[in-house]
Amino acid sequence: MCEEQQNVDVNFYRLLDYVSKETVQPQDFVFTGEETPWEIQMNLEWVKRKLNLNYFKMAAPCLSKYLPFMPIQNISKFISLTELATPLSKSNVLGKQLGFDLSFKIEAKNPTGSFKDRGSAVEISVAKELGAKAVILASTGNMAASCACYAAAAKIPCFVLVPEGVPLAKLAQVIAFGGHIIEVKGHYNDAAELAKKIAKNKGLYLAGDYAYRVEGQKTAAFEMIDQLLFQAPDFVVVPIGCGTNLAAYWKGFYEYYQLGLIEKIPKLVGVQAQGASAVVNSYKKELRTITALERVDTVASAIAVANPIDGVKALDAIYTTGGFAVAVSDQEILQAQYFLSTKESLFVESASAATVAALLKTAKKGVYANKKVVCVLSGDGLKDSNVVLQETGKLLSMQPGETDFMMFDDHFFSANHRRFL
Numbered sequence: 001m002c003e004e005q006q007n008v009d010v011n012f013y014r015l016l017d018y019v020s021k022e023t024v025q026p027q028d029f030v031f032t033g034e035e036t037p038w039e040i041q042m043n044l045e046w047v048k049r050k051l052n053l054n055y056f057k058m059a060a061p062c063l064s065k066y067l068p069f070m071p072i073q074n075i076s077k078f079i080s081l082t083e084l085a086t087p088l089s090k091s092n093v094l095g096k097q098l099g100f101d102l103s104f105k106i107e108a109k110n111p112t113g114s115f116k117d118r119g120s121a122v123e124i125s126v127a128k129e130l131g132a133k134a135v136i137l138a139s140t141g142n143m144a145a146s147c148a149c150y151a152a153a154a155k156i157p158c159f160v161l162v163p164e165g166v167p168l169a170k171l172a173q174v175i176a177f178g179g180h181i182i183e184v185k186g187h188y189n190d191a192a193e194l195a196k197k198i199a200k201n202k203g204l205y206l207a208g209d210y211a212y213r214v215e216g217q218k219t220a221a222f223e224m225i226d227q228l229l230f231q232a233p234d235f236v237v238v239p240i241g242c243g244t245n246l247a248a249y250w251k252g253f254y255e256y257y258q259l260g261l262i263e264k265i266p267k268l269v270g271v272q273a274q275g276a277s278a279v280v281n282s283y284k285k286e287l288r289t290i291t292a293l294e295r296v297d298t299v300a301s302a303i304a305v306a307n308p309i310d311g312v313k314a315l316d317a318i319y320t321t322g323g324f325a326v327a328v329s330d331q332e333i334l335q336a337q338y339f340l341s342t343k344e345s346l347f348v349e350s351a352s353a354a355t356v357a358a359l360l361k362t363a364k365k366g367v368y369a370n371k372k373v374v375c376v377l378s379g380d381g382l383k384d385s386n387v388v389l390q391e392t393g394k395l396l397s398m399q400p401g402e403t404d405f406m407m408f409d410d411h412f413f414s415a416n417h418r419r420f421l
């Protein structure tokens, strides 16, 4: 009886090559392909047997609710920080202005301030389960902050390779959580190649935008559907760096669809910065392959990726759902960021504001008329406050006297403000 049970559990998921669909069996802790990415295929029959769907539908959304959908052997050992569902919040201003039903999925409200935490919970749990002595990863910042945090919770050392120019607040998070940072003189993809080599040679667990991470990040899709009471939106707008998160949304929606929890899969809209638009370039040419860029140039550091490892998955998701990919300029990103903070009271990092910039840019064509749209706000504005501070310049300063304050009157206050003084 007991043995039978175990046999079922061993086959509850498969690791395969995303393109050839052949099963892969790595001997080390490196769960990524060489040329094409790998993926995890959950045995959805097995998942279904684990769930009481009526009960599942009523349960409050949160990360641990979705454990039966994750490739975790021993769920009692899952590395959890008691994550709550992130808010799905109706737009107060922009939706009305554009004339459609718009909500924001505020992924900044994860434990370390970005959606990466969903994936890190799974990756670090798997690393721990497999007995890895340490994890290593390359990151543009948020992945590093997140993995360092979860590695601390799992009591595993965490080594982080960052390219030059990573925002200081993100590095501060890594240091605070006891992660070890090494700066690599080059771009993100240089750091990623190096991390992979070191992981293989030293027997460390390679964390990052690889197969296991998707299984955590797909929970954002589950959560969104739960919050919408199992009514799928028409469009979901997602920023693309490596493409892993957009691919994860697709997988989450697909698994819910397969289980009959939703009746349709939303159209996925992928957004890149014009200075880092490898996926958009392929989309425009109707290709299913990615050509790496020689260099990247954008304020949105979290999506400054020259060679998106999951770009192929992202393209497939966009084509399959009938969505599209669009690039926005740094100026459009900064305007959207300012709009979000001043009009919607949401301070997000520039990479996240890219989705709103894309919405503003594409709404004119009427694609969203009478549709329900969810815009993913992937990370917290405090993580990259420099983008804002650089715009502001020097602070005004004065002696602590009321007359000094009045000196700023003309400079500072509109007629409207003055009425209250």
Ligand SMILES: *Cc1c(COP(=O)(O)O)cnc(C)c1O
Binding pocket: 114, 115, 116, 142, 143, 209, 239, 240, 241, 242, 243, 244, 245, 246, 302, 303, 349, 351, 352, 378, 379, 380
């Ligand atoms: C990582 C990240 C992205 C890009 O996600 P990918 O999975 O690399 O496509 C976007 N925004 C923020 C805030 C991020 O941290």
